[in-house]
Amino acid sequence: MGLASKVALEEVSSKLKTWESEKEKLISKIQLTQDIVKTLSELKGASMKLGQLLSLDLGDYLPPEMVKILGELHQKSTFLSYGVIEDILKKELSTNFQKFSEISQRPIAAASIGQVHKAKIDNKDVVIKIQYPGIADSIPSDIKILELILKQLIVISGKSRIDISPLLKEIKEVLLKEVDYKNELQMHKKYRDAFSGKEFVIPEPFEEYSTSKILVQEFISGISITDWIKEDPSADKRHKVADLLMKLYLDEIFLYRLVQTDPNPGNFLMTPEDNIVLIDFGAVKEYEPTFVEGYRKILIASYNKDADLILTESYKVQFIDERESDEVKNIYLEMMDYLSSPFREDSFFDFSDKEFFNRSRDLSIQMSMKCRYSPPPKDLIFLHRKLAGIFIFLKKLDVKIKLKDYWHYVEGASVHK
Numbered sequence: 001m002g003l004a005s006k007v008a009l010e011e012v013s014s015k016l017k018t019w020e021s022e023k024e025k026l027i028s029k030i031q032l033t034q035d036i037v038k039t040l041s042e043l044k045g046a047s048m049k050l051g052q053l054l055s056l057d058l059g060d061y062l063p064p065e066m067v068k069i070l071g072e073l074h075q076k077s078t079f080l081s082y083g084v085i086e087d088i089l090k091k092e093l094s095t096n097f098q099k100f101s102e103i104s105q106r107p108i109a110a111a112s113i114g115q116v117h118k119a120k121i122d123n124k125d126v127v128i129k130i131q132y133p134g135i136a137d138s139i140p141s142d143i144k145i146l147e148l149i150l151k152q153l154i155v156i157s158g159k160s161r162i163d164i165s166p167l168l169k170e171i172k173e174v175l176l177k178e179v180d181y182k183n184e185l186q187m188h189k190k191y192r193d194a195f196s197g198k199e200f201v202i203p204e205p206f207e208e209y210s211t212s213k214i215l216v217q218e219f220i221s222g223i224s225i226t227d228w229i230k231e232d233p234s235a236d237k238r239h240k241v242a243d244l245l246m247k248l249y250l251d252e253i254f255l256y257r258l259v260q261t262d263p264n265p266g267n268f269l270m271t272p273e274d275n276i277v278l279i280d281f282g283a284v285k286e287y288e289p290t291f292v293e294g295y296r297k298i299l300i301a302s303y304n305k306d307a308d309l310i311l312t313e314s315y316k317v318q319f320i321d322e323r324e325s326d327e328v329k330n331i332y333l334e335m336m337d338y339l340s341s342p343f344r345e346d347s348f349f350d351f352s353d354k355e356f357f358n359r360s361r362d363l364s365i366q367m368s369m370k371c372r373y374s375p376p377p378k379d380l381i382f383l384h385r386k387l388a389g390i391f392i393f394l395k396k397l398d399v400k401i402k403l404k405d406y407w408h409y410v411e412g413a414s415v416h417k
Contacts, residue, residue, distance in 0.1 A: 079106075079107050079110040079115045080115065080132065082103075082105045082106070085107075085115070085117065085130055086103075088130055088133065088213070088214075089103075089128070089130065089214065092211045092213050092214045093209065093211070093214065096208070096209055099121055099122070099209075100119045100120070100121060100126075100128070101119065101120045101121075102118075102119055102120045103117055103118075103119040103128070104117045104118045104119065108127070109266060113131060113132060113135055113178065113179060113282075114129055114130050114131040114132050114135070115129075115130055115132075116128065116129050116130070117130065118219060121206070121209070121216075124218075125218070125219035126206065126216055126217065126218060126219050127203075127216070127217055127218075127219045128214060128215070128216050129181070129214070129215040129216075129217075130213070130214055131179060131181065131213040131214070135179050136176070136179040136180070139172065139175055139176055139179065140172075143168060143171075143172045146168070147164075147165075147168055151164070163375060164375050166318075166375070166378045167375050167376055167378045167381065169378070170378040170379070170381060170382075171381070174261070174283065174285060174382060177282070177284075178282040178283050179282075180212055181210060181211065181212050181213060181214060181215040181282070182210070182211070182212045183282075184215060184281050184282040184284075185205055185207060185210050185215060187258075187260075187281040187282075187284035188202075188205045188215075188217070188281040189205060190258060190284075191258070191260070191278065191281055191284070192204075192205075194251075194256050194258060195248075195251075195278065199244055199275070199276070200244070200248070200275070200277070200278050201220060201271065201275050201276065201277040201278070202277070202278050202279075203217045203218040203219070203220050203277070203279060204217065204218040205217045205218075206218075217279075220269065220271065220277050220279075221271065221272070222269030222270050222271045222272075222277045223269060223270055224265045224266050224268065224269060224270075225241070225265050225268040225269070225270055225276075225393060226265040226396065227270075228270035228274075229396050229397060233274070235399075237274055238397045238398065238399055239397075239399050239401070240274075241270075241274075241276065241397060242393075242394050242397050242399040242401055243401070244276055245268075245276075245390050245393055245394065246390065246394075246401070246406055247406075247409075248276075248390075249387060249390050250406060250409035250410070251409070252386075253287065253292060253295075253383065254292065254409050254410065254412065255409075257286060257287040257288075257289065257292050258284060258285075258286055258287075259284065259285050259287065259382070259383060259386055260278065260280075260281055260283060260284050260386065261283045261284070261285050261382035261383065261385050261386045262280065262282070262283035262385070262386075262389075263385065263386050263388070263389020263390060263392070263393070264280070264389075265393075266280075267280045268393070283382070285382050285383075287379070287383075291317060291379050294313055294316055294317040295317065295379075296410060296411075296412065297309070297313045298310055298313045298314055298317070298319065298336070299340065299410050300410065300411065301313060302336040302337060302339070302340040303340050303343060303344060303407070303410075305337060307333050310333060310336055311329060311332075311333070314332070317377070317379065318377055318378070318379075319332075319374075319377045319380070320332050320374050321371075321373035321374040323372075323373045324370075324371060324372065324373055324374055325370070325372070327370060328367060328370045328371055328372075328374075331363060331366050331367045331370060332367055334363060335360070335363040335364065335367060338359060338360060338363060339360060342356070342403045342404075343403045343404055343406075343407050343410075344404065345402075345403070345404060346402065346404060347402070348400035348401060348402050349400060349401060349402070349403045350400050351391060351394040351395040351397075351399065351400075352395050352398070
């Protein structure tokens with residue numbers, strides 16, 4: 001019996017077996033958990049990508065076995081042989097394939113959805129991003145299977161009233177866009193329009209050679225930001241990069257409402273001249289003005305310690321369900337106040353401060369354990385994925401910055417032109 005069938009059967013049978021003992025229920029849940037863990041550990045392709053995303057915002061809602069497996073999925077990597085890649089390129093590019101030369105036999109990068117090869121067009125260095133066959137077609141069925149899994153896990157965790165369907169819908173929509181390279185090309189062009197000339201380098205895309213499964217762009221020499229940090233750059237250089245990364249995120253959400261939500265270190269390259277290169281725009285999400293303004297109002301209310309306004313605005317954008325208990329609302333308010341506190345201070349914030357991040361994590365766990373109606377906010381899953389990635393970079397850069405200096409971005413007065 002397949003996992004999906006097992007999960008569906010378990011869902012029905014759990015309602016019928018009202019006479020079984022608590023011990024039998026526990027054994028049944030343990031067995032189901034073991035089946036799910038085994039399946040999650042074998043995820044590939046689109047399913048792997050989904051698992052990675054779900055580990056971000058459902059970690060506090062799931063059994064620890066699930067979180068461990070989901071958190072390890074990003075470490076998997078595989079790639080197709082050049083013979084298979086060449087067949088895909090010939091099919092997708094047709095006669096344009098003849099214009100490419102010196103295509104690398106091995107990929108220069110590989111991920112869960114596709115791989116990247118270096119080549120030349122008219123003696124110009126380019127990279128070709130090639131999507132694995134069948135990835136896009138598998139997403140709807142993968143979502144259905146994971147929905148069944150998650151519903152059972154939510155029940156196991158005692159949170160059966162929480163509706164995760166909006167969250168799954170959000171993940172599905174973003175993932176479908178990520179495997180549509182025509183959409184990525186358009187997002188790539190939007191980023192070039194918005195950020196070129198702002199101390200960022202964005203490769204030129206080649207629309208005439210791109211399809212829904214193939215994306216061709218200018219090759220720019222650089223190393224990942226992680227490898228750049230390992231070279232022990234000067235304090236001035238590290239602070240400049242930290243400042244640019246903060247401004248990038250704040251301009252993305254508050255100025256352009258256009259956020260590249262995948263903070264993979266490989267998506268931020270450093271050139272020999274120490275310029276930041278932005279690549280890979282498949283995970284770009286465009287946010288509605290109403291959401292951004294609501295988000296802004298919540299942050300400003302938190303900064304001003306206005307509890308009533310925090311809750312009022314949070315209900316509107318579904319950060320918290322109004323039906324939650326006063327205890328949950330108080331934890332939420334405490335968390336918002338704590339997260340806002342560094343932006344009120346004139347002192348420099350240390351991103352290696354374990355106490356701050358541990359306290360933030362504790363409050364998040366407390367809230368998730370107490371919630372009965374509020375799923376992880378769908379509009380925050382990708383946004384805070386990016387923010388968490390930026391904070392990790394700043395920690396690795398070993399810098400201390402005054403967060404208060406960036407508060408004007410939140411208030412809507414960005415001067416980063």
